[in-house]
Amino acid sequence: MDQKEIIKHFALLEEVETSYKLITLGFGELQNINLHNNFHFLPFQLLSQGFERFMKSYICLAYQNVNKKYPTFEYIRDLGHDLESLLREIIDKYYFDFNRPQYKNDVEFLKNNTELKELLFIISEFGKKSRYYNFDLVTENKKIPLNTKELWNNFENKHLINDEKLLSKLFSQETQHEVYYKLNSIIIIIFEQFVSALSRQFIFNCIGEKAKQISVASFHEFGMLYEKDFGNKDYRKSTTRYNETPKKVHKRTLKNNLERKLNPNIKFKKILKSEYEGDWPFFANEVIIECRYKHWCIVTIDGHDYALNGTAKGRYKLENPKDAGMVMMDKDSGDFIKLALDL
Template identity: 75%
Template sequence: MNYDPKEIIKYTALLEELETSQKLINLGFGEIQNLSLNNSFHFLPFQLLSQGFERFMKSYICLAFENINGRYPDFNYLKNLGHNLESLLEEILNNYFYKFDRPQYLEDETFLKQNQELKELLFIISEFGKKSRYYNFDLITESKQKPLNTKELWNKFENKYLFKDEKLLNKLFSNETEHEVFYKLNSIIIIIFEKFISALSRQFIFDCLGGKAKQMSVSSFFDFGMLYEKDFGNKDYRKMTTRYNQAPRKVHKRTLVDELERKLNPNFKSKKILKSDYDGDWPFYADEVVIECRNQHWCVITIEGHDYALNGSAKGRYKLENPQDGGMVMMDKNFSAFIDLARKL
């Protein structure tokens, strides 16, 4: 590393940009996962991701440029790149994406170049960052150049999935299952964005962009670079957001009285289920759970010593969170099979 004071300042500034973009992206993903029937505040995740993606890709370009030319790009080069996320990605793919004859790199390149859903979502986020964040003011002031309604575009993207999946659509009309619709739609979008960020992050951590980029990735994008197909959609980013952390968690810590009732009450039927014994896609972070059906009606699940509501009836009676709202279920997983198992008890 060059120890010229100016170079140290530039290095530190780039490191700060990468760390900032990583935090913005994580928070943006968390706010996407927070979207629900009761929270349609799309402005926040759009704002976080438009800033996070732009800063990340511009940092990528600066480091790749320096690795090739021995110096960072000048002001005009970076300014001329603009704020269009699709154009920034195209600049990376055309000039700074290093290819190896290995399946993962080929998959990454194919996804970044050809995935139409990624292009559609980047367009929405990009349009918001450039113009649409002032959409309402443009309407109020009768601006001649009205921007696109990015929230409307986002809803259209989601509806493509919703209306081609009749089973998912039907869940929207039940208080017991409506939350599953939002988890599924949000998860589809998170997976696309995770693939996008992880493909670019692998260029950092596997030394494609030089030693400086590899060093910087340790404190920022290393975890993204280590995401592979089996990992996409599993992380609960909500835990980083203020909205999630400040919401009261409606869970019940079990007591000795609860355990005695589970054993002695003939109307309480329960069963322990281990991940190792389960024949299906295990949805929980914990490796074992206990399902319980009370009076043939109220279905509850115990995870790590706390009770959660499996069905809407139990949620209403006991004022409990379902396990997904409580952060106990992987975000891309469905736990409805455990409701059926509990009812069969």
């Protein structure tokens, strides 16, 4: 490999790793969206950059594998910034069968999933024009771009309206936070399917050995995600907002455990994953639920207390288990509130 090729190799390696960091940070900032944080600009910015860089890196590597040379500046420039167009370029020219049943699922999803197309359109419009939407309003630009925040809200509202159980949670202070987690999870799952479907082309050597090598430290983990894995990962742990927010948990003491056993106003029960009939939401295999004075619901996980309901969170200043990273991101621990209240 001559000097020029070495420079190109490391430039693409940096682009792939940069796009991976932008995407995972974008997912984390999406998961940070909640009742108190509606700053969508940051995840939009991260994902518009991350998806574009990822797909352009993909095209460069796939083109080189087919043509034994990298594409020209003009070729990449003419692809533009539209994410849907970049995806069509990949599917039409550089998406190959890797002789596994998953290929059919991946290509079907990339070609025909309407929700993926809708979300990519929103992120793409933000990256191309809408990030300056407010300035266009102020300066009376005659070509006002689409309001991507409004389009995003419309997407979420569509899911909210079609799910009566989820909608009902929006009107309860105890369960409002679960609505945000669920909507964020729906979107994360779609984006994870998108990234993993492209990443499998890297790890299964469909677009060349060079692409496989370059992706080892980044998109390999996405390529290993399948249906059972989507929505489980807590990407918030890679974000500054999450890491700098103090986690209000209480480590139980001997006194706490004695009070639990001796105080008649405290009801508790150990629940095992192996015995639970519903969809188990916790990473731990067992928890203890507790109801104090018929109002305040607590869950104990690995010797630490978390607030199951809003009243317990307010009274004891405890984190709820999902905010603390103890619940899978696509799962709902709300049913355990009822179990605790019924004790």
